[in-house]
Amino acid sequence: MAKEPLIRKPQYRPNEVAYDADCQEALADRIDKVLDDAEAAGWDRSKAASALMYLSAKRLKAGAPS
Secondary structure, three states: OOOOOOOOOOOOOOOOOOHHHHHHHHHHHHHHHHHHHHHHOOOOHHHHHHHHHHHHHHHHHHOOOO
């Protein structure tokens, strides 16, 4: 049996206006969980959020697979 994806599929196509908001909504719970886990491990939540932004930008710049 196939495992259910942790993040839901997009409801819009990438060129549609609602795509970005849809993506943010789909990722929000997972990001909150990562930040909760980082905070529980002793990391400052704000610094962890900043690190996530940095890592995301770095991966985009490096051309990491999407």
